[in-house]
Amino acid sequence: MLVRLGAWSVLEAGQTFLVGYALARALDAGFLAGNVRTGLGWLGAAGLAVCAGAYGTGRVYGVVAELVEPARDRLVTAVVGRGVREADPGALSGLTQQVELARDTLAGVVMVSRSFLFTAAGALIGLFSLAPLLLTVVLPPLLAGVALFAVTLRPLARRQEAFLTADETLARELGVLCPGLRDVTACGAEERVAADLGRRIDAELATARALARWSLTRTAALAVGGELPVVLLLVTTPWLLRHGVSAGALVGALAYVTQSLLPALQNLVHGLGTSGSRLTVALRRLTTPTPRPLPRTQTPPTADHDQPQPARARRTTAAPALALASLSFAYGPACEPVLDGLDLTLPTGAHLAVVGPSGVGKSTLTGLIAGLITPDRGTIRVHGNPVPAPQATVLIPQEAYVHGGTLAENLALFRPDPVPEAELLAAADAVGLTPLLRALGGPGARVEPTALSAGERQLIALTRAYLSTAPLALLDEATCHLDPAAEARAERAFAGRPGGTLLVVAHRLGSARRAGRILVMDGARTACATHDELLRTSALYQQLTAGRPASPTTLTR
Template sequence: MPNEATRSTGTHAHSNAPAESTQATPPTDAHHTGTLPHRGLRFLLARRPVLIRLALWSVLETGQTFLVGYGLARALDAGFLAGRSAIGLGWLGLAGIGVVVGAFGTGRVYRGVADLVEPLRDRLVERVVVRGVREGNGGALSGLTQQVELARDTFAGLVMVSRSFLFTAVGALAGLCSLDPLLLLIVAPPLLAGVSLFAATLRPLARRQETFLLADEALADGLGTVCPGLRDITAAGAEEQVAADTARLVDTEFRAARSLARWGVLRVAALAIGGQLPIVLLLATAPWLLGHGVTPGGLVGALAYVTQSLLPALQNLVHGLGTSGSRLTVVLRRLTPASTTPPPMPKPPAAPVPHLTTPPALTLTSVTFAYGTGGDPVLRDLTLALPQGAHLAVVGPSGIGKSTLTALAAGLLRPGHGTIRMYGRPVSETLAQRVLIPQEAYVFSGTLAENLGHLRPDPVPEAELLAAAEAVGMTALLKTLGGPDAPLDPSALSAGERQLIALTRAYLSYAPLALLDEATCHLDPEAEERAERAFAARERTGGALVVVAHRISSARRAGRVLVMDGRETALGTHDDLLRRSPLYRDLVGSWSSEPALALGDADRVDAVAGSGLAGDGRHVVAHGPVGQVQVPGDLRDGGPLGGQG
């Protein structure tokens, strides 16, 4: 039959939905609202005693800095240059004692920093656990060992370098003033200019550092996807497309790195102005200073203040705040989002309003797709239009392209030619509006409720979860497993049990377009019928249902049937296709001739024994092509004999 005759819809539903549909949001908490600086300020103000202890112990470092320059100046002027070596040695000894006392104070400072940092780490861990454990967000737990520890260590480093610069600067400037105010006049202006320039670059540097980190992560994520699939990319002839996508990621990171480097030049300039220019000025003005009352010891002491105290402290501040501070900002924004209000999630479209034109749920226009540039097209010039509320069954011989069609509809594959739109928009922009359930159902370790609510942004109320299980036909399994809070061991579940869990998960999602790619092949006909009717009723509110059928009963239940046969396709009702499609008649005949047991199947074809039936333990019933067989009672049989094929 010609392609023009096909006007149907196909959509893909996958139990392992895109990341954007699985992000969970922590409960609203007054402690986690507001901008990041405001929350940081509240965190510090709540720990005033710790800050006061840090300041008191840091005073010892101020004394050490003061004595390093002042003691050296007095040792020269009052001691060695005056011929009194004992006095000079005494001042040097006093400066040495100041170093020892300062080291003791630094050790106590580390304890104070720990008292400040560990509560931050505890709060971040709590946030990660709330997002990851209570809300089933497995991606959030990945930050527990890396991002939280990175934030902890970086915050501790920033506290140390900023505190050290503040108290060192105070001690050095006080020492310069005590030696001679002229020395302070030479050193203070360039120091203040350098610090001011660095402060002015902090925000732009942080933004560009964050942009660079995001670009670097995007490139790493892209390469992590591409590298394991190089063989598939080559087989599909997608080298040019993948190379172009990767090149865009590389160019984005390159531009971000170049922008960051340009602003990094200002950071170097700030260090040169604030830390190195004072040395040059002291040496250049030395004759003038000595002629205006500055002693030789005072000049040497001033050089000691700049080279031994101010310059190292400024270097630590610039490098610490300029790099680590930006990284800390990025990590904290991810771990403690400013707003905990869940983002608006896509809801199923409202029921069509009479007399108004609504876009089709799924539209394929002249779609052609082939695996590899030299391969024969699996789909050729296929045009389908699936209206909202439609129920389509896709049938055809094994390997004819049924799963390829659903993958294209779901946006997992790109057509070589033609367009695919979902609710009037390109499918790449509407991924959250479709859910794909494959034959190999995905179940992860965790509770049953976490598995069922995996595609929801927040925990599913138990009443809604139980209603969904009842609608899909999972109530008996839910009770058998021990209820919503029961832990799951995926390896202990049969293929049919995993499919029921995946079907209920998709039913609970907000995605209006459901794609069932042989997602019920391990269920008996009665369970399959119940699940499909539940999805069909759900899609009447504006969604659509596409089922890749493996039983004739699925085709009979659908409003339309798409028969795929290589280059030709046919679309129509079951009775219509029986009259005009030889392939469909052959498929119906092969389905009807398969071994069957009289188990109450409404269509009397391809019956597969369900659970709990007496005397079914020794029968093997085919539910698909030869080689895909399963012992009856598949909800408790531990899985198919030959895999889930």
């Protein structure tokens, strides 16, 4: 493959040699000697060489593809293998971005390096053929420019990687911060978060400026290696003429420098300077596994986990359904805690409503109980087992998920075995899904998620959770798109599940009044009691309810 690449490159470089040599011969032996036919003949030879060179360039692209694609395949195999063996979280980015970046930049590096090598060889051979003295003028600055560029390659690669690292760090910080902006505002941590984020931005700006400063050396390399030979040829023209260099040879030398060497050097500097550093960074990242967070410690499954259970079994144990002890969590070491030392115990069959202003941490609490977030301190146990306990907890968020299968497949998503149709229809009737089920055409009807309203998707998600075997249901404003009557029906269904426990982030006052106890999240003044007790003791609850009886009034601001 390399031999074929070299052979086609020689054909491509033939035009480089003839462009200057033919021009010199056309002047010296043709037009300046009064022989127009000879001059035109040499120019025609140069034109044919250009056509042959174009054909060689086309063949070069094919060989480069044969060289680059197997390298891409090996990188893909390595990234996929590492992702499967080590659960590397960087495998997806490696496949979708870094492998393609490596493939493209490798092709670019091969093309510009090969082009400069053969173009420079053709031009230097042409200069020597015209007059060896021309090499003493052109070659030293050319070598100096290439050497200056080569010295900057490693620092450029280091600064390119530093810039990418700073950019990824800033993106990761924003990815964590943006979903928690309400919590930041609720905790009054705007200035502290802004200061931390400002330092990340300043760090990326510093790396970008360092990269730009080193990029200036490419301009210096071009000036020394490509522009200075032109100036030297013009300055030394009288001396060269006195030493036997012909006028045609001087014109040919200028053609070699301006039409061949300078463009080839520009392609090398810009192509290798950018693509080479990117290729170095991409290959290093592809061959170095992404650090992964340590797995959370989990207790071995209990005996009843290993035994098959009836489809609608609810695990009931002597332990409470939910026990929180000294639970604390903050979205970063410099942030105010969203939860600080929270203690809470729910017996099996309890119905708890969680209320409070937006951003106070209600969704954070459900995420902690479901095991989606790891607490900073404290313990969480569901029926005596530490979280995450996916077989014991089901979380229904505000934005309901519905996939494009049948309605029965959507509803049975949390069940390991097919759900009997009678049980499915009974669950739909209990939650309030029956009218939609009939409108869609029954359990076997295909579901188009985009054709459903937000409330219809919530009814499907609620029925799916109702059919699950998890005894603890967490409704995080999962009924906010339903009318009050539909919301009440769904919550009564969950509260009445045999052995089931319900925790609902309340969206309306009526939802809170239906609960046996209410958790009012209010920072250090968080309280848990009945509706009547909270009206006497909690200023925030009094403000949220305004002392009114149950109504569709919303509780969140």
